[in-house]
Amino acid sequence: MNAYLVDALREIMQALQKRLEVHEGDVVALFRRVETGELRMPEVLSFQEIEYALALFGWVASVGPRKILVNIQPLLLKPKTLNGDIALGVFFNDPAFAGSPPIPCDCIDKRTLIRLTVLIVSYIFYDEFHYPQPEAGVYDIAVNPFQKLKWLYRYWFNQLEVAEKYSGLEAVFSAQNLHHLSIKVPEVTGLASLSISCAGDLLAVDALTPENTSHLFDDIVDFYSTTDIVSANLESTVDDSKEVGRTQSSGQPAQMNTSKKMFNKFIAEAKINFFSTATNHSMDWGDDSVVATLDVLKKSKALYAGTAASKAEQDDIVIYEKNGIRVALLSFTMDLNGYKTPIDKSYLVNEVRFNDVDPAPDYSLIKRQVKEAKDKGVNWIIAYCHWGWEFEMYPHVNVRQAAHDIIECGVDTILGNHAHVSQPSELISRADKQDALVVYSFGDFVSYHPESRNSKISYIIKFDIVEVKLALPDVHDSETKGICLNTYELLGLDALPIYIVNEKLADGRFNCRVVKFYDVLENPDGYGLTEMEKTQLPHLRDKVWKDILSPLSSISRQTR
Known part of the structure; x- marks a missing residue:
C-alpha cells in the first residue's frame, strides 16, 4: 500500500467532507445545472466522457454527495483500489444506492474513471478550480x-482563461498598446542597435529525444535564430550521470533532466546563445547536478545566468555587447519545488520568491545584481523571471505587483516563463524613460504537454535595443546648443505565434516540431494532428491568440 497515496486521499476526503457539510445544497444545485446543460463542461472531453459525466452528475445529485462520500471512503482506501483494481460494480450496486449504475461498470477504464473523479471534485470546489485563487502565503504545491x-x-x-475574480486584469491587459514598440528603425538611419529573440521553456523530456526531433526547429529559425542574442529558458538539468527524462517518485515533484544530445540541438540547430537557468527544476538532482549542468554550459560557450558554481560567479553579471550597446542578462526563479540550496551555497540558484505573499518577496538579490550591472556601464537590463502558476492564462495580482517592483529595482525588460501556457504582456510606465515591457509567460517551447490544449500554442518575440540620439532644446546662446544626449529604447518588437507538434507515428515514434501556428491553421492535415487537435485550432486562434494575447497579436507582422 502506498502510504503517500493513503495520506493524500484522506486529506482530500477531509476537504470534501468539510465542504459538503456546509455547502451540499449549493453543490447539488450546481450538479443539476451541469446535468441539464445549463453549465457547460470543458470542451476537451470526449463524447463518451461527456455522456458518462452527465450521468454521474445527475446520479450524485439524486443520491446525495455526502451519502456517496461516506460509502466511497472505505472502498478507496482498500489495498486493491490503491493498486488500481477499482471494483465499480461493487460500489454502484451497493444497497445503499437505489437504481441502476449511472455508467457501465464493466467497460470503463481506470484512466477515464480518474478523469471523471477529478472533474466531479472540480465542481464541488467550483471557484477554487475554475478561477485563479489569490495567494496568502508560501507557494506549496510540491507538498499539497x-x-x-x-x-x-x-x-x-x-487552462484557466480568466483572471482572479474582481481583479480587473482582463481589462488591464486588453487595453495595452504595444504599437509604438513595434516601430522598426531603418538601417539607413545609422543608429546603433542590438537584436534579441526569446522563446519559452526548454524541457526536453518524455517524447522529446534526439530520435523524435529530426526537424525540431526547421520551421522557425528564420524568425527566431537570426538575432544577436537568441535566448530561451533551460528548465532542467543537463547531467549525463543522472537518469535522462522525467523521473517521478510518489509524493514528490517530478525530476527533470535533459540529455547532452538534446542540449546540443538547442545550440547547433536553434542557435541559442543565452540560457536563463534559474527555474523550479534547477535543484531537482541536487547541487552536484547544478554544477554538472554549468560545466556543460561552459563547454558550449553559450552565455547563461541564474545558476552559479560560486559566489564570485553569481556576482559576475552576464553582459552582451555589440555596436557599443551593453545589455545585462539576469535570471531568477520563484521556487525550487520544495528543494533547498545548501545554507552555504545559496549562490547555486538565484531564488527570489515572487509567488509568495507572506512573507513578501525579498528583492535584495535583484537590487544587488542591478547595481553590479550599472557599475559596469550597461545600457539595458533584462531579467528572465520564472514565476506564476501553471496552466493559468493570466498572472496573479501579486505576480503583477512583483513585475512592478522589479522594474522599480532598475530592470528595463522582464521576460517571464513557467506557466506552460502563454500569458499577455504589459507596459509599466517609468519617469523620464521609455515604458518597460513585461512578458509574463511565453508558454512552452520544447516541452511535452499533449493533454493541455492551450499549451500547444505559444509565441516567440524579438526586438532591438536601439541607441537613440536626442537633441537638447536649441535655445539662443545656450551652452547646450547643438548637444545631443544618447538614450536607449526597445523598438522593432515582433511576435510569432507557434504551435507545438507532437505527432505520433505508426511505428510508435514521434515527430516533434515547433512550427508556425498559421501554417498549421492553413494545413492541419500536413502536421499529423489528431481530430481533437484539429477541432481545437479555432479556439487557439480566436480566444488565446487574438483575445487573451491581443496586445502582442495586434502588432505581430507574422499573422495572416
Missing part, C-alpha cells in the same frame, strides 16, 4: 495534495 489535484484538472481540462 489538493493543489496537485487542481494542477491535474487544469492540465487535463481547463
Whole structure:
C-alpha cells in the first residue's frame, strides 16, 4: 500500500467532507445545472466522457454527495483500489444506492474513471478550480495534495482563461498598446542597435529525444535564430550521470533532466546563445547536478545566468555587447519545488520568491545584481523571471505587483516563463524613460504537454535595443546648443505565434516540431494532428491568440 497515496486521499476526503457539510445544497444545485446543460463542461472531453459525466452528475445529485462520500471512503482506501483494481460494480450496486449504475461498470477504464473523479471534485470546489485563487502565503504545491489535484484538472481540462475574480486584469491587459514598440528603425538611419529573440521553456523530456526531433526547429529559425542574442529558458538539468527524462517518485515533484544530445540541438540547430537557468527544476538532482549542468554550459560557450558554481560567479553579471550597446542578462526563479540550496551555497540558484505573499518577496538579490550591472556601464537590463502558476492564462495580482517592483529595482525588460501556457504582456510606465515591457509567460517551447490544449500554442518575440540620439532644446546662446544626449529604447518588437507538434507515428515514434501556428491553421492535415487537435485550432486562434494575447497579436507582422 502506498502510504503517500493513503495520506493524500484522506486529506482530500477531509476537504470534501468539510465542504459538503456546509455547502451540499449549493453543490447539488450546481450538479443539476451541469446535468441539464445549463453549465457547460470543458470542451476537451470526449463524447463518451461527456455522456458518462452527465450521468454521474445527475446520479450524485439524486443520491446525495455526502451519502456517496461516506460509502466511497472505505472502498478507496482498500489495498486493491490503491493498486488500481477499482471494483465499480461493487460500489454502484451497493444497497445503499437505489437504481441502476449511472455508467457501465464493466467497460470503463481506470484512466477515464480518474478523469471523471477529478472533474466531479472540480465542481464541488467550483471557484477554487475554475478561477485563479489569490495567494496568502508560501507557494506549496510540491507538498499539497489538493493543489496537485487542481494542477491535474487544469492540465487535463481547463487552462484557466480568466483572471482572479474582481481583479480587473482582463481589462488591464486588453487595453495595452504595444504599437509604438513595434516601430522598426531603418538601417539607413545609422543608429546603433542590438537584436534579441526569446522563446519559452526548454524541457526536453518524455517524447522529446534526439530520435523524435529530426526537424525540431526547421520551421522557425528564420524568425527566431537570426538575432544577436537568441535566448530561451533551460528548465532542467543537463547531467549525463543522472537518469535522462522525467523521473517521478510518489509524493514528490517530478525530476527533470535533459540529455547532452538534446542540449546540443538547442545550440547547433536553434542557435541559442543565452540560457536563463534559474527555474523550479534547477535543484531537482541536487547541487552536484547544478554544477554538472554549468560545466556543460561552459563547454558550449553559450552565455547563461541564474545558476552559479560560486559566489564570485553569481556576482559576475552576464553582459552582451555589440555596436557599443551593453545589455545585462539576469535570471531568477520563484521556487525550487520544495528543494533547498545548501545554507552555504545559496549562490547555486538565484531564488527570489515572487509567488509568495507572506512573507513578501525579498528583492535584495535583484537590487544587488542591478547595481553590479550599472557599475559596469550597461545600457539595458533584462531579467528572465520564472514565476506564476501553471496552466493559468493570466498572472496573479501579486505576480503583477512583483513585475512592478522589479522594474522599480532598475530592470528595463522582464521576460517571464513557467506557466506552460502563454500569458499577455504589459507596459509599466517609468519617469523620464521609455515604458518597460513585461512578458509574463511565453508558454512552452520544447516541452511535452499533449493533454493541455492551450499549451500547444505559444509565441516567440524579438526586438532591438536601439541607441537613440536626442537633441537638447536649441535655445539662443545656450551652452547646450547643438548637444545631443544618447538614450536607449526597445523598438522593432515582433511576435510569432507557434504551435507545438507532437505527432505520433505508426511505428510508435514521434515527430516533434515547433512550427508556425498559421501554417498549421492553413494545413492541419500536413502536421499529423489528431481530430481533437484539429477541432481545437479555432479556439487557439480566436480566444488565446487574438483575445487573451491581443496586445502582442495586434502588432505581430507574422499573422495572416
